[in-house]
Amino acid sequence: MPQSKRLLAAGGGGRRSGFRPPVVLLLFLCVIAPLLFFAARRSTLTPDSSDQEGVRSFSSKKNIGWREQLIIQHLKPILTKEVIDSISASRHELGQWSLDYLRKNHVSSSWQVDGVDQDNMTETDTPQNVSEVERKNSGKLENDALVGSLLTENKDTKDNSDGHQHLDSPAKVARRQLREKRREKRAMELVQQDDEALVRLENAAIERSKAVDSAVLGKYSIWRRDNENENSDSTVRLMRDQIIMARVYTMIAKSKNRIDLYQDLLTRIKESQRAVGEANTDADLHHSAPEKIKAMGQVLSRAREALYDCKAIIQRLRVMLQSADEQVRSLKKQSTFLSQLAAKTIPNGIHCLSMRLTVDYYLLPLEKRQFPKSENLENPNLYHYALFSDNVLAASVVVNSTIMNAKEPEKHVFHLVTDKLNFGAMNMWFLLNPPGNATIHVENVDDFKWLNSSYCPVLRQLESAAMKEYYFKSDHPTTLSAGSSNLKYRNPKYLSMLNHLRFYLPEVYPKLDKILFLDDDIVVQKDLTALWSVDLKGNVNGAVETCGESFHRFDKYLNFSNPHIARNFDPNACGWAYGMNIFDLKEWKKKDITGIYHKWQNMNEDRVLWKLGTLPPGLLTFYKLTHPLDKSWHVLGLGYNPSIDHSEIQNAAVVHYNGNMKPWLELAMSKYRPYWTKYIKYDHPYVKGCILSE
Numbered sequence: 170m171p172q173s174k175r176l177l178a179a180g181g182g183g184r185r186s187g188f189r190p191p192v193v194l195l196l197f198l199c200v201i202a203p204l205l206f207f208a209a210r211r212s213t214l215t216p217d218s219s220d221q222e223g224v225r226s227f228s229s230k231k232n233i234g235w236r237e238q239l240i241i242q243h244l245k246p247i248l249t250k251e252v253i254d255s256i257s258a259s260r261h262e263l264g265q266w267s268l269d270y271l272r273k274n275h276v277s278s279s280w281q282v283d284g285v286d287q288d289n290m291t292e293t294d295t296p297q298n299v300s301e302v303e304r305k306n307s308g309k310l311e312n313d314a315l316v317g318s319l320l321t322e323n324k325d326t327k328d329n330s331d332g333h334q335h336l337d338s339p340a341k342v343a344r345r346q347l348r349e350k351r352r353e354k355r356a357m358e359l360v361q362q363d364d365e366a367l368v369r370l371e372n373a374a375i376e377r378s379k380a381v382d383s384a385v386l387g388k389y390s391i392w393r394r395d396n397e398n399e400n401s402d403s404t405v406r407l408m409r410d411q412i413i414m415a416r417v418y419t420m421i422a423k424s425k426n427r428i429d430l431y432q433d434l435l436t437r438i439k440e441s442q443r444a445v446g447e448a449n450t451d452a453d454l455h456h457s458a459p460e461k462i463k464a465m466g467q468v469l470s471r472a473r474e475a476l477y478d479c480k481a482i483i484q485r486l487r488v489m490l491q492s493a494d495e496q497v498r499s500l501k502k503q504s505t506f507l508s509q510l511a512a513k514t515i516p517n518g519i520h521c522l523s524m525r526l527t528v529d530y531y532l533l534p535l536e537k538r539q540f541p542k543s544e545n546l547e548n549p550n551l552y553h554y555a556l557f558s559d560n561v562l563a564a565s566v567v568v569n570s571t572i573m574n575a576k577e578p579e580k581h582v583f584h585l586v587t588d589k590l591n592f593g594a595m596n597m598w599f600l601l602n603p604p605g606n607a608t609i610h611v612e613n614v615d616d617f618k619w620l621n622s623s624y625c626p627v628l629r630q631l632e633s634a635a636m637k638e639y640y641f642k643s644d645h646p647t648t649l650s651a652g653s654s655n656l657k658y659r660n661p662k663y664l665s666m667l668n669h670l671r672f673y674l675p676e677v678y679p680k681l682d683k684i685l686f687l688d689d690d691i692v693v694q695k696d697l698t699a700l701w702s703v704d705l706k707g708n709v710n711g712a713v714e715t716c717g718e719s720f721h722r723f724d725k726y727l728n729f730s731n732p733h734i735a736r737n738f739d740p741n742a743c744g745w746a747y748g749m750n751i752f753d754l755k756e757w758k759k760k761d762i763t764g765i766y767h768k769w770q771n772m773n774e775d776r777v778l779w780k781l782g783t784l785p786p787g788l789l790t791f792y793k794l795t796h797p798l799d800k801s802w803h804v805l806g807l808g809y810n811p812s813i814d815h816s817e818i819q820n821a822a823v824v825h826y827n828g829n830m831k832p833w834l835e836l837a838m839s840k841y842r843p844y845w846t847k848y849i850k851y852d853h854p855y856v857k858g859c860i861l862s863e
Contacts, residue, residue, distance in 0.1 A: 404451040404458060411465045412441050417485040418472040430472055437465045511836055512829035519562050519833060521859035523594040526561065530597035538596060545582050545608040547680040552698055553582045555674060557614075557667045558689035559591045561598050562833055562849065562861070569848040570693040572604045577698070579606035584678065586612045588667060602850070614666050619676065626770040627669050635775070668783055671747070672766045672790065675754050682755055687823075688748040690808065690831055692844050695822040700751045700802070708796040709762055711751035713803040716743030726785040728778055738792060745795055747784060748825040749803045766790045807832075807841045818844065 415438045422431040444461045448454045515523075530538070545551055554571065558564040564585060572578045583604065587595045592613045599609050614620070622628040670677065671686055678684060683701055687693075705711050715721035723729075724740035757763075769789045772778060779785035804821035806813050808828025818824055824844055830836045832845035850856060 421476045518859045518861040526594035526597040530593035542608040549682045553684045557586045563689040566848045576696045582608040686750045690826040705796040709756045710791045710795040712745040714797045749823045
């Protein structure tokens with residue numbers, strides 16, 4: 170039993186277990202398996218979101234890269250490299266530019282996108298976007314400016330199309346105000362930079378104006394501080410323009426028999442001329458000037474309505490222009506005449522000084538008229554100077570400046586030659602004011618009996634009828650402008666043998682070997698003894714060349730249309746200056762320099778080779794016999810050139826006031842005058858008595 174039961178139990182159990190497995194399997198196959206299948210298939214077919222975005226990004230990047238290359242290829246010829254670099258930098262920092270980006274971020278409140286209802290945007294989003302963009306764009310003003318220039322500002326486009334006003338949010342207003350402040354700040358910086366630049370230019374102009382001589386510019390100077398306003402003479406110019414037009418209409422009115430208008434115009438012209446007077450600035454005008462301008466304007470308006478004719482006005486203006494041009498040329502000639510006339514006159518003070526000295530000299534006993542150290546006059550081992558002058562004050566400056574700058578004054582010997590009129594004055598001055606330990610001697614050119622018309626061509630020519638007619642012709646033009654072109658060559662100094670005596674140095678000083686020739690319009694600033702040691706290399710004349718200036722070449726002085734000049738000289742040969750010249754008198758005698766001078770002077774009796782003067786014959790006589798000295802020995806131009814470099818003057822051994830503006834004249838340039846006046850004793854009784862002042 171027990172065994173059978175166990176078997177039955179086992180058999181029964183086996184049947185139950187054999188029956189259950191198919192049911193479980195059926196449930197698995199029908200319900201769970203399909204679910205697992207579909208889940209597995211979906212996971213297999215659908216990638217995750219990150220992979221999907223990566224694929225899309227790759228495709229997008231590939232597409233965008235192709236487009237960028239095409240755009241840049243077309244924009245490169247148009248835009249500069251800086252603009253393209255700025256766009257590229259802006260793209261890297263802010264991301265790809267797209268309409269979606271502008272919709273979401275709103276980089277500027279002034280940008281609007283058509284088709285987007287911005288009212289739907291919540292105010293909670295706007296501040297967040299604003300702060301985000303502010304964070305991205307802080308410190309990038311250049312990028313904002315670039316974006317603003319690329320996109321058109323059209324804030325009210327949508328509002329106008331929808332027919333209602335759009336109110337900006339507070340954040341947009343704040344950003345707009347921030348932008349405006351930045352623009353204002355930048356504008357203020359630019360204005361400040363312009364103001365600073367203007368101030369620098371004005372200061373530089375004022376500094377330069379200090380070097381401009383006031384005597385040359387006259388009363389009105391554009392550099393004066395009271396003329397800083399560029400429109401300070403606008404009213405004056407307006408009135409003068411009105412006067413010109415009124416004159417034009419006057420002539421037209423007279424030709425058309427409009428007597429009433431003609432009389433009105435004449436009246437207004439006279440009134441305006443009286444109101445303008447000599448005014449150069451508006452401040453100088455008469456107080457009635459505004460009324461005159463108004464009255465003239467009314468008359469001109471009437472004349473324009475009644476008489477305006479373009480052709481007639483052009484013709485009249487052309488006639489007035491030609492007339493004004495002729496007047497300018499005439500005034501220039503008069504100015505040249507007067508300046509040359511003033512340059513050749515002797516100021517009253519110097520004339521007074523000469524007369525007083527002359528009187529006192531001839532009151533001296535004969536024994537007191539002699540200079541000491543006469544034994545040095547022919548000693549060739551000393552430093553000898555030749556000075557030919559009829560100006561006492563000028564000669565005193567040359568001697569004083571030389572001695573005050575000499576290292577060994579006792580070795581210097583001055584040979585002064587003057588004319589009969591100034592012989593007593595020159596002697597008396599140096600007897601009263603001896604040059605320290607130096608030696609001085611004064612001679613009268615009229616005492617050189619060998620210097621006569623039979624020996625000297627210049628004296629013979631001056632005595633000829635042709636020369637007398639040239640200088641003293643009774644029917645000379647009496648007007649200032651007529652004949653002024655030849656006034657320079659009618660200078661009285663060309664009639665004086667003092668000017669030509671430089672060609673006879675060996676005859677005047679036969680026992681000397683070397684001598685330094687000085688003009689009376691120079692100032693010595695350094696010791697000159699080194700000039701006696703200069704090797705002239707067989708030449709006769711040691712001088713500073715002046716060919717750096719175009720007008721100091723031979724063709725500016727000599728007539729190269731003459732065959733004698735053209736055959737023997739180079740028109741581009743370098744000229745040199747008289748005023749400070751070291752002459753080797755031994756070589757002079759060997760080469761017969763005086764004979765060469767006589768030859769050319771005889772050929773120029775009719776003034777066909779050169780005009781009068783001593784430099785042209787000097788250029789011919791010493792042609793290829795002149796040794797060039799260093800330019801620092803002799804600086805020229807203080808009598809005509811206002812722009813000489815200050816350092817050149819300071820470093821010069823000799824400064825020369827060649828030109829019309831001599832330092833003893835009122836014409837002198839004030840900035841150069843102190844170099845000359847510091848060697849004058851203005852407290853001297855004779856100087857004070859003749860009212861000579863600095």
